[in-house]
Amino acid sequence: MPDVKENIEAGTIEAVRGLEADRYSEGFVTDIEQELAPRGLTQETVRFISAKKEEPEWMLRWRLDAFERWQEMEEPDWALLSYPPIDYQDAHYYAAPKNASKYKSIDDVPKEILDTYAKLGIPLREQEVLLGVEGAKETAAAARETPRVAVDAVFDSVSVATTFKEELARAGVIFMSFSEAVREHPDLVRRYLGTVVPPTDNFFATLNSAVFSDGTFVYIPKGVRCPMELSTYFRMNARGSGQFERTLIIADEGSYVSYLEGCTAPMRDENQLHAAVVELVALEGAEIRYSTVQNWWPGDSEGKGGVYNFVTKRGDCRGARSRISWTQVETGSAITWKYPSCILRGDDSVGEFYSIAVTNGRQQADTGTKMIHLGRNTRSRIISKGISAGRSNNTYRGLVSVHPRASGARNFTQCDSLLIGSSSGAHTVPYIENRRADAQLEHEATTTRLSEDQLFYARQRGLGEEQAVALLVNGFVRDVIQKLPMEFAVEAQKLLEVSLEGSVG
Amino acid sequence: MSSSLSASAPLLDARSSGLLARLEAMDPSPSRLRAREAFARTGLPHRRIEGWRWSDVRAALSRPPAGGATDAPATPLAGGSGLAFGEGGLTAGELAVSSWTRGVSENEARVPDVGALGWLAEALALDGADITLAPGAQPLALVFSGREGDRFVHLRIRVPQGVEAQVAESHLSGGGFSSVRVDYVLEAGASLHRSVFLAGGAECVQAAVASVRLAPGARFHQTFLSLGAGLSRLETALTHEGDGSEAVLDGAYLLGEGRRTDVVTRVDHLGVGASTRQLVRGAVKSGGRGAFQGRFHVARHAQKTDARMQHHALLLEEGAEVNAKPELEIYADDVQCAHGATTGALDEAALFYMRQRGLPLAQARALLTLSFIASALESAPSGPREALLGEAERWLTGA
Amino acid sequence: MLELKDLRARLSLEGAPDRDILNGVTLTVPAGEVHAIMGPNGSGKSTLSYLLAGRPGYEATSGSAHFLGEDLLALEPEARAAKGVFLSFQYPVEIPGVPVMTFVRAAMNAQRTSRGEAEISAPDFLKKSRAIAERLRMDPDMLKRPLNVGFSGGEKKRLEIYQMLMLEPRLMILDETDSGLDIDALRIVSEGVNALRSPDRAMLVITHYQRLLDHIRPDRVHVLSAGRIIASGGPELALRLESEGYDALIAGAG
């Protein structure tokens, strides 16, 4: 029964909203007709998804192989996370607005969906982007100065719109939904898909390989500096569904791209599963900057509902002098299991990881990075800022590994944890493996709480308690915020404030 | 999660079942049975078990001996009064002032988790002793040595209220598989310095496992020097059970070709205002592999904990390997916790400076390495300090 | 303007037994006046300033403190700040990652908002900040650095006065602002402080040394000892202390 329209239990939603409404402003539900895969996960589900996407046979095979392997795998349990067993049969693995694959232009996208993105502050009409979100008030000259951002909007399992495609195409940049790319650029997809995160990499990545729905595909040709920021906004809307997107970004020799990913989901009193895979490939001299602002619904303050976020993100610095940097601001999700990593294969390549992870309420986050030094003179840098409030648990878990060929490798790691209130936990679990005498690795970690003296000083000058906390927290995370593209830094700061509301006093 | 492990683990490897079968002939006590059960959860640990990633005991024991067993090395740690355990168990003993009985009496209910090899030692200990250190006792010397077979020893050492004492342990093996477990119990205000020296042949698997329980205001200070073995594991599980206790966990490892060591500590802060200082340093030559796994756990009510962990290692030559996992697990907010870890090579500028002043390269290296290592040994009291520093110098200069 | 009546305070800090620090302080500072408070180390001067500013952990056990007729002790620290209470800290606190200007602007706007005034515009703020920095001979780059982090002792004190001039408070409590300042800085800072003297402001100057009082002439001088004011007088009292020390005075009072 693929087109069951889910009824939203208005009462429940209202109740949840009453608890948390001021904190999570993205928690609304878009009421739109849905097309859903039947509940459950079998070979048939995989075939259903592939058919919906009109995929070629090789893609279906790839999925089925992954599915077969997945059935024999066990869910990992080494992270500092505790949650009831997930029933993988009790979810819809495909959900899409009805007729979604037929949207030929932005004008075909239903108003409800456009409104959803507008409400989230993400304009999908290019002219709106040009004029800035506020609309026509600004002068054209001012508009030209505001940096433009191309957006791929993924609504549940499908990409509903991608902006600035033509303009990007003129620069040779391919920016489209993953499903389209499979059809339009099968050779590129086949060449790179699964080469950074193999289909059987881990339990969640393998699940994704079998059932991934949509996501973004980016290719930047040789020597091209992508003329604007690219971004994808993931929105989970349907009830009882998971989201399994797949993103693949290839930066060819000497190219550059900056990419931002944002995610939100409605407030639901059930747990929604999100298992994404992101693969980045940087060829010789290329640079990819990947920023994430993750604001999935974290559940209410008692830990009911919220997104389970099990994500595999990995970048491969395949060519010499290539560079990949991950910047993440993680404020959402009930459970976060996420380790954006860099394989530093090319000589002189550079990997960076800048992270802010905030947990409040009953959230649990186990997140960090892996820096695998394979090439000569490879360098990596890790700055992680964890903030735990409420009754949450926040773990940094990371690996720095220097292989015997990686002469002259360098790593610097700084992990700072901040505890707000006495009922939360902050943990640091770094693994350091060095097999090169001429490598130099440094790791530092501290755990502290917000200092009473600092709070009093700020209040003596007139700041309210919450404002003082926000200010101190902003100071604590500043090194990382500065790594975000300007326009998202502000958003990230606001998000931090909102996430920590009610954490003191 | 551990309960599911015990439910699904009973399939032990052959070597582990072989070891446990010995118990049947022993008429085991309840604590031995409990220890057996704890061991049987994993059997002989291997690298897929968290915490054993860098010491794969199962693999090391499955390699057939190449006949390279040697006599047990000598120890620099002298002691006037003590016990010596050889292949047949207790071989010599004389304790001047302290009281002791042979064998370990029934364990108290609360036992810190001492890991698989600690449990194995308790379950299968052929010999052991229960020692209570008296005020004014001489430093106690314990020597564990042997060159083949399996050797398991279990000791308990009690330091009564207000007593200050010193213990020196030497773990010396030429070959075979040994695991020695010592349970230290420090009563309120007691103070103990433990020095540990470990050295073993390239074929032996050697474990020195200690649990340490600190009552309020107790002070425990440990200094070790490990020259490694085929696989050597120094494991210390320390619990600050009450308020205001202090622990220092220092030490160094020096590893050459074919030598491995895994220094593992777990410190639990349960009381208010306790402090832990840890400084571990290592230097590794080609073919050696060092590992450090430190973990501080601070319970919710353990406010005002002050805990600092440092691990610094030098890779002296290509072909050396150093791994580290300095871990913090913190549930209390009013605490000061930090760790730092570095690995790298000797400072080229300093080497050049010394050579410019006429020191030969080898000597310059030895000198710099010694000064790097020394700070992790220097906090030991006079006696063990000179002994361990002297041994480190001998190792570095090949004298 | 400021009226303290038989103020007693007990310090209750976690992990330490409670201690009485102030044992009945009575003091009136009329509008427009500057009062100096002197006294041996540990006599309770900073405690008094913290109590007036509302530092958590410092509680009045009895007595009262009124500012412009309002009960100060009932207010949260930020509400006191908005009323115009400014404390120049003896030991200014370092706040990593928060640039000076960001901090002061946030503070200024928070105060204005709570008084129902409009926020200051960015250009006006910058203009004012530049002028004050210049007056205090401060390197403008200092204002972009994180608050107090890595500042020298003297720089921190200068920064306190910068904030005071920016915020234009009505009750200024200077806790050993002179310590750490070099001779020129002492003069520059004092000029800044004097510029704020006005008929509708009052000032409490805590110091150990006459040289500050040479620059900031007090109307009255009080001596605090063991949590009590044991002597009050005109500026000549400070001069007498400088030459005779506290002992004679304390013995006389005892």
Ligand SMILES: Nc1ncnc2c1ncn2[C@@H]1O[C@H](COP(=O)(O)OP(=O)(O)OP(=O)(O)O)[C@@H](O)[C@H]1O
């Ligand atoms: N946080 C604290 N913990 C313990 N004792 C304190 C604390 N704060 C103040 N005291 C004690 O209270 C007493 C008064 O201290 P206070 O700082 O008010 O003195 P003061 O007059 O400002 O001294 P100084 O001239 O040295 O600045 C001192 O004995 C001091 O040790």
Ligand SMILES: [Mg+2]
């Ligand atoms: Mg003072």
